[in-house]
Amino acid sequence: MSAGLLGLLDDVAAIAKLAAASLDDVGAAAAKATAKAAGVVVDDTAVTPQYVHGVAADREIPIIKKIAWGSIRNKVLFILPAALILSQWAPWLLTPILMLGGTYLAFEGAEKIWGRLRGHSGHDAPAAAVGPEAEKTLVAGAIRTDLILSAEIMVIALNEVASEPFFSRLAILLVVALAITVIVYGVVAVIVKMDDVGLSLAGRPSAASQRLGRSLVSGMPKVLAVISVVGTVAMLWVGGHILLTGVDELGWHAPYDVVHHLEEAVAHAVPGIGGFLAWLVNTLCSAVVGVVVGAIVVAVMHVLPFGKKHAAGHDAAGHDAAGHAAAGHNSEAAAPADERPPHAGP
16 A cells, blocks of 8 residues: 555656646746747837826726736637637638738728828827726727737747647647736836826935936826837837738748848848848838838728718717817816816826
8 A cells, every 4th residue: 555655646746747847848938939929019018008198097007907908808718719720720811810910000000190190199188088988999999909919929929839739839828928918018007107106206305206206207298108109100010010921921922022131231231230220121111011001091991981981980089089178177277276186197
């Protein structure tokens, strides 16, 4: 009996060691896959803050939480099963689906530029000032954009572990999905709450803390404005890059070959920083493709009947949002000092 028990304990120990080794392998593979998708992770982090730019301070974190949960649902319930199924039985469908997503990203970026050129911006009025429905619309838009970026992240990660067994791929991609979501939305939460940190520091007795606090309060709106622009450019860049690599994988090599030759020429022409400049060339070319494709889709959307309805509804919503925000601002300004609501942010 004792020999049998010792044998059983040895087997349990061996299984535990195997499980630990498997977990180490999953962690290492997940880290490698996440590193490969780092570029898109940065884009996702840059895109998201624009959805809370101008939102009342007390609604920033709740909105980020809603978008983060939507991102996890995107990755775990939709993208992960679809990617695993397609990679197992119809891998040829992954590229066309990604290209559709890239086209949507290019359209979103081009439409934002078009809106700014016309003097309209989808997020000028705080969603909380308009009401819960506007906040739902804002969150839904952010989750839709996240779906495309998350899809590219997951497909890049999937390509890195394509040789792994099915259940190993599943475990690795689950780790990637959760880790990337925590990283992206944790960073976004820190960015959008830095002005509140500044307010807290500005109220401390230390002169150094007060200076730092005032700098944060005055600087963060500018930082968020810059991030909003970077987010729009990231949509065009990522969308264009998806389309460039997609047409190459589908057999039309000429566009990507031109970009690749330009990259090589720049990399060899400038020693030291040639690699970085080559990356910039690829990024610029991808952004140009995104602008062209996005502009075409925006033009089509504004010419076709359903596109005109969409544009008219978007403009009306923007005017209503601005009107509600202005009304709220005027009523607050007209209220006595002791009846005004506490300051919600800079």
